[in-house]
Amino acid sequence: MLLSDPRAVRGTLLTRRALALRGAAMALAGVVLLALGLSGLLVAVVNPVLVIAGLVLLYAGSDRLIWAARRRRTDLLLGLAAGWLVLLAAAALLAPVLPLGEHEDVASTILEPTYLPPFQYLDHPLGTNGYGLDMLARVIYGARASLTISLMAVSIGLVVGGAVGVVAGYYRRRVDGVIGILTNALLAVPPLILLIVLATVLDPKVRNMAIALSLLTIPTMVRLARANTIAYSQREFVLAARALGATRLRVMARELVPNVVPPMLSMAVVVISSLIVAEASLSFLGLGIQPPQPTWGNMILEAEAGDTMTQHPSILLVPGVVLFLTVFSFNLLGERAQQRWDPRGAKL
């Protein structure tokens, strides 16, 4: 049996040099495939496959190169996801002061060229849409709407759902039963149908959308807070606090809430990604924030009209890719957070 080389990098049987060489070869192959796919030389259907394969290879190659350079494995994907979210949040926050093109005033862009392809013009890095509006500016303002709505909704869900869940879990009996029926009733209506019904009642503004979406998060948060509260209220420190004469309110606020919050926060990250999808879906159905104010959903809706999508694929692909990357990043972040602060670990 061969023993591995003592110079091998941790986590693999290869030496640094061999690992770096492999990584470089894979990354290079990835770049070639990517270029081939993006150039559009081959038949239409092969291109997306080439692009995806190229990206996977490029990622695997860069992962190995960094592995060899740092001598240990790093979670490159997590880094990329976090980087994307920071970039997006910063752009959304700074949107009014960034030197962007026009994002919603159609009257001011009458003279601008329409349907410019992306990556070819300096003043419109992601091209323009059918009204000559700048796609980069629209995507960033879309991020502003999307992130504001989902963060507001998830905060409402955390506070309301958390409070109700802790009360239900601590008091049990009647209170718990009533709250259980209420949450089950909320869960019985499919999320999108609930949103559609709400959207007909509410004026489609950012604040109202956040309130409507928060209704989707509350049942999940109630259940999670309730389960953790039940688990923790059996513990010795709660008994000790009660023996010392702490009031129920104090036990809940000082002993239970600090323990219930961490698993709820990691759940919140996953919930944000589904809220972003829900908001985009509603906008796509024409029931969310109304144009000309851009959201990713109504930008994609623009692409569905007539044959825009086939004539100018970038109208669909630009907001589509941004939406995908954001949802993917939140999902990944949420999954890693849950692995770390596993709610099931709270059972004992």
Next chain:
Amino acid sequence: MRAVLRRLGQLVAVLALVSFGVFALVALLPGDPAAAILGPGRPPEEYAKLHAELGLDQPLVQRYLDWLGGALTGDLGSSTVPPYTDVLDRITAALPVSLELAVLGLGIGLLIAIPLALVSAYREGGLADRLISGGVFAVLSVPSFLMGLLLIMLLVDELGLLPRAQWVRLSESVSGNLSHAILPAIVIALPEAALFTRVLRNDLVRTLREDFVLAAKAKGMPPARVLVTEALRPSSFSLVTVLGIALGTLIGSTVIVESLFSLPGMGSLVVTAASQGDFPIVQGATLVIAALYVVINTGIDAVYGYLDPRTRRVAL
């Protein structure tokens, strides 16, 4: 037995609450149905007369009880938008479309998921496993309307493989119906397939570590047979649960796909009714969707307890 009664009691309570919530929410909508029917600019007596006819001058609880009484006897009222069709007729016309899409989508999802999960679990952590798990994670991050548009762009517009036009009823022509249903069904199937693959793979990996699998391997059973005949059945447990939940939710969640492909199902019924302010349809359809969801889920819990005796005692 007591557990069953408690479950049923909870079921009724949930349904009553949902129906009242939907009714109250829609009834509190701004906008007057009478004005919508007659149009503006008529003398006020005419509006008042129609209000009395529609029962809108009654208090909310009274109207709810009337409506619920009607609903229980199969009368959900009629649409307030021309041609004023019966709500129940509209729902019975739309429900089969949604059901067909849901069942077809789940079937395709399973067809994709089972082989992928088997390949993935066979060599845990291998290249195929990592690629499949990565793909699953990526697919789960694509919103369904985006997935639908991308597939349309690729399969319909670029390749001209499938039609994207009028829906053909199953009773009219089976092949015509299937060729129209297949693309929407695929759009529904992909995220479900991703979810199924993930669930089944994780269970399979756990089963493959069990002693009886080792014993089968030691006796010289070929790997494919070990996977399919020995490991698949004991691992399909969470899959059954997830499948049931998916069936319950899908009836209302096909909204996006129905609007993408302009299919006359439950989802598009609610969306169009909501945008036209056609309250009786919104109320009726939401009630039916929620009732189906609750009943299916309760049924699944019961089946679950039947399949695995260990879960019976914990049942609420």
